Amino acid sequence: MSHSLSPVELIRRKRDGEILSDDTIQGFIQAYTAGEVPDYQMSAFLMAVFLKGMTVEETRALTLAMLHSGAVIDFSDIPGFKVDKHSTGGVGDKTSLVLAPVVAAAGVAVPMISGRGLGHTGGTLDKLESIPGFRTDLTLDDFRRLVSTIGVGLIGQTPEIAPADKKLYALRDVTGTVESLPLITASIMSKKLAEGIDALVLDVKCGNGAFMKTFPNAQALADSLKATGEAMGKRVTALITDMNQPLGWAVGNALEVIEAQQVIRGELLTGRFAELSIDLSAHMILLGGVTDTLEAAREKVLETIRSGAALEKWKEIIAAQGGDPACAENDAKLPTATKEAVVVAASDGFVTHIETEAVGMAGVVLGAGRLTLDSVIDPSVGFKIEVELGAEVKKGDALVRIAFNRDQTLPEVKARLERAFTIGLEKPGE
């Protein structure tokens, strides 16, 4: 009988901390997506969920309801496991650009639906589109065809995918109900599971440049995502990785493609970015069943890179999605900023703190990122980070090089970056 609860009765129950049945949640989300439940009832419900929480079972039901509000791709005709990765977002996080060709080259299909950058965090679609001609606005049919033929497709969210999430996210944004574990979980997982995947590697970012600033919060989100994915019959691996500094040397769309290509081509196999890319790729390959151990999967990753198979796959992806595959081997074919400025250390010492979110926001001011989804970005501009956290510097050493085109915003960008880097006298504890 519970599926026939009126919206107000359902809101009252959640408000009072009761657990809602699968049918109740399903019916409510369905009615909301159909426009039968008004926003003002949904926002009261969202606030009640924010403050009273949801069990794993409720979160699973919510995810399922949001998932089935739209199209769910069926890749069962493609043999083997289909595996994707989801990152909760950060600054300089371009691992998807490495994973896609590497994992596909290793024989695991990668159906990847990505987002755009917003605020301080970048987005895979913007990075891909800095490759001349590369199109991400493909239909689900195109996407299916790409995954079937070359084993990988990189597209943006389409209106068919989880429309309930689109509507709910817009409402959460204006009603103070964004930072809720069950709501975040359902939002992420409903979209990811619509891709028709069998397994998912989660990269939950933790630190001052991430959505989750503290380890316990990141752990809670990782647990919630993993529990929900597993409750829906998917294999899920969750890593919690550091976002207390930008990931790698590049921040900005074309620059990040260059850094990713350095890994794909095997020129850059050490350092935080390359190592995380290899690690995530290995977890995907392991989940995909190509190897039995993580160690063997890691070997497989390095093999696809060293053999040139990853680079070939990358060229294949670019060509299949309308881009110029010559970019893969020639970084100069990517958009390049006309000018460079440098932010230097004001004193001798050690890099004791990098305010990572502030670096991302400086990128927004520069034009590399956007404040709202309407903003137009400049793919060529960005930052080359010259120092890692803990590095010893001398006064005048470069901390960041700014690749830019327009002089007007440079003073503010420089000032923001200067404030973002702290040089202290003592080397931070290791």
Place this chain on the structure above:
Amino acid sequence: MSHSLSPVELIRRKRDGEILSDDTIQGFIQAYTAGEVPDYQMSAFLMAVFLKGMTVEETRALTLAMLHSGAVIDFSDIPGFKVDKHSTGGVGDKTSLVLAPVVAAAGVAVPMISGRGLGHTGGTLDKLESIPGFRTDLTLDDFRRLVSTIGVGLIGQTPEIAPADKKLYALRDVTGTVESLPLITASIMSKKLAEGIDALVLDVKCGNGAFMKTFPNAQALADSLKATGEAMGKRVTALITDMNQPLGWAVGNALEVIEAQQVIRGELLTGRFAELSIDLSAHMILLGGVTDTLEAAREKVLETIRSGAALEKWKEIIAAQGGDPACAENDAKLPTATKEAVVVAASDGFVTHIETEAVGMAGVVLGAGRLTLDSVIDPSVGFKIEVELGAEVKKGDALVRIAFNRDQTLPEVKARLERAFTIGLEKPGE
């Protein structure tokens, strides 16, 4: 600066349990009333208030903002204190009909804006309108004139009074945010303070026929109302009175007028209803400064009744508001139902429980009350309650007499009343 908080930032703060400034609350309510804040943001805010509460100071600011969303009547040209009573509602609660003439006859002005019955609770306006010709849909100008000339006016809420409350109440009703102390307090007090009163007697009902079922809940509401009224410079007395059985013998509009007139005429001065009416009148007269002690105020009440001054005032009120003053002395001039049925005790024993809300809902089925504000009621129908809680009865004794006109609903009304009265073997503890 806090008044410039965006709605979403304000929602987030209340969600996180922070205390909002007067300016912030004022600006938010003003923007909502002006249609600048959408319902979906207000409902998220209301749910956050429901679950996180408000301090007395915040509740005062909310009340003030809602009060000043509309007209506030200024009675400062009328000498002496203006005093009203507010009841949180119940079954058979017709004390306002006694207080108005008695207190006005004692020389205290009574500006009284009342409501209609809804659900199991009756409403003063419906009772008054059962008097042939009596009009309650008067303008604020008419209201002012009545209070100035005869010392009392009995009207319904007008669109000028607290429009923010009207809008908020409708939203709370459909978003599961009704039962919140600060929201209830602001709703009640904003409307009452718009009457231009100096003092208020609160009759907070407690029991199975009241909004507050338990004493701690009723006490909390009484405290909240009193604290808010006093924070706004008003003299407030709060009584908590029993609603575990209908108040008095009459339930139904014309029947309740008859019972009230029995007290006004001095024919009924004992029993729960008459005693509460005298008590509330005395508190209003004391707050109005006519006497120095409650005992003297009580004497004054009895004097206005015994002298016929209360009855004269009642006739004056009826005439001034378009009704037939002959009704005051002749109950037969009020609408009368054509038929009577009796609900009897099924066994010997004691009345151990009366499910008061169920009695009220039986009245709705009968046509004496309404489920929605659109329903049309029959002023002549109702119940004559023959037994009080604890009374000893023999099998076949009348429990309730039903005054009715239409046969169709009688079986359901009878069945509901039979279920509402429990006859047990042991006399309930006193």
